[in-house]
Amino acid sequence: MNLSNISNATIDPEKLLREDLSDFPPYSMGHTPLADLDRYIKLDLNENAFGPSPKALAALAEMRHYHHYVGQDELRADIARYVGVDVSHIVVSNGADEIIDLTQRVFLNRGDAIVDCPPSFEMYGFFARLNGAKIVSVPRRDDFSVDVGAIEKAIRDWRLEIKDSNLQSPISNLKLLFLANPSNPDGSMLSPADVERLLALPVVVVLDEAYAEFAGESYATRVPTQSNLIVLRTFSKWAGLASLRVGYCIAPQGVAAKILQCKAPENVNAAGIVAARAALEDLDYLMGNVRRIIAERERLSGALAQLGFLQPLPSRANFLLCRVVGRDARALRDALERRGILIRAFGSPRLREYVRIAVGTPEENATLVSALREMINDK
Ligand SMILES: Cc1ncc(COP(=O)(O)O)c(C=O)c1O
Structure with missing residues (x-):
């Protein structure tokens, strides 16, 4: 092919940017x-x-392998022991933020939807917009409690609407429900009865447990027996490693395998791996x-x-x-x-x-x- 006549002088790269990102809120x-x-x-x-643990700081100071790419399986195994599930359920990520994105990416086709319950952690909507997904918004009540009845109704209405419009199968469209437990920004918890009602819905419930260590409650060990539950966690809060960016999810094995297959191989850096492993030894x-x-x-x-x-x-x-x-x-x-x-x-x-x-x-x-x-x- 002769490329000598093709000039890029007329290309305006801004015109090539995705149109749906034109009013993207940062x-x-x-x-x-x-x-x-x-x-x-x-x-x-x-x-x-209170910052990181002394063991994490010492491990970072001793680390000599920053010139190498480092595997993640030892950290995954340590996390699996800490959480109490098999390692096949664990995927590590560049902070919990990245696992929010990865979870959406392996489930959502363009036009699929998530349920968000604002006020909530804003990265659920941020990544949904970036991933071309729709956001079904079910606001929390005035006291910030989750309106489970309204979520049930929103999912029912969505399914009816899709059926009426003869589009794709209803289940393949509204796929993920994001809820933080404890919730950010208000710090409240879902009641166990509400969690059971949510788990009975025809969606994947993504329970964001970024603050679980402070609440002393977690649904992580439920994942192996609950096919529609994914739990997100992080070392940013309880372990004081926010800027090292180490998060993870506990997901059903098939979902974890798909995320592992689709994520960048070195998404957690060696410093994060070293510090997170040392933190787990300084519980x-x-x-x-x-x-x-x-x-x-x-x-x-x-x-x-x-x-x-x-x-x-x-x-x-x-x-x-x-x-x-x-x-x-x-x-x-x-x-x-x-x-x-x-x-x-x-x-x-x-x-x-x-x-x-x-x-x-x-x-x-x-x-x-x-x-x-x-x-x-x-x-
Ligand atoms: C509810 C919730 N989820 C996830 C995160 C992100 O955590 P990370 O630092 O691991 O990306 C935060 C951070 O503030 C948060 O409040």
Whole structure:
């Protein structure tokens, strides 16, 4: 073929971009640059205030193989032992974020749908849009509890609609239901009865247990006997390894095998593998920190409630969603930022009156509470 007459001068690459991404909403939070991390008390991203375990830090310092590609099977086996399932159910990922994407990619054809229950973790919708999927939105109730009846109805209506329009088989279209348990941003848990009702639906239930270690409850060991359940977990929260990006799922064997087949081979890097394996050998230390965070959460919740302008919701995670009364939530966030404390405020109308505050160390929480006390008379 003679290519000499073909010039690329007229090609505008922007015109070749996917049209369905033209109004794609980016992830809404900016992250703090590394150089600024020591300047702030960071309570905005539900991180672990106590950091990684000493064993993880020591293992990273000793690591000498960054010039090699490293296999993931030892980490998978360690996770399988930690969770209590066979290794064939485990896939590791670049944070839980990536496993949300991979789960969608192996199930969703363009036009298939997921159920999302906002306010929820925004990456479910982010990846659904990126994967060309539809989002069936079933909002939580005013108290942030999941409206299981409304989910059942939405799935029933979807099936009827598809049947009426004579499209494909109903089951092949609305495929995945995403729910975090505990939930982000509010920290609430599904009741066991609600979980059973959801598992009885003709969809795959993706239960995101990013904060399970704080709640002390998990459905992970149910996966081998529950064909429509996938559980997502991470080392970001309980193990304090957020920036090393190690997540995983516990999935039915056939689903896990498909994800393993379709994912990039080195999706978790060697530092993440080394640190996560060392964390699993330092459970006493890390679970001690989890208990401290839970105790701090309860103490902080009481102190915030006493201020008079914050109403913290009960939480089973490492953060507190607080209703801001009589003042603007985003102005409160900005005022704290000026004092070197980062918390989360939200753009969505449903959460406009709320801020989310991660539980810090006792010292950080004390600094936060005294900053807020000084602001009692501000508006
Ligand atoms: C509910 C939920 N799922 C998943 C994640 C992502 O975790 P990771 O850091 O492992 O990507 C988060 C992070 O905040 C989260 O809140």
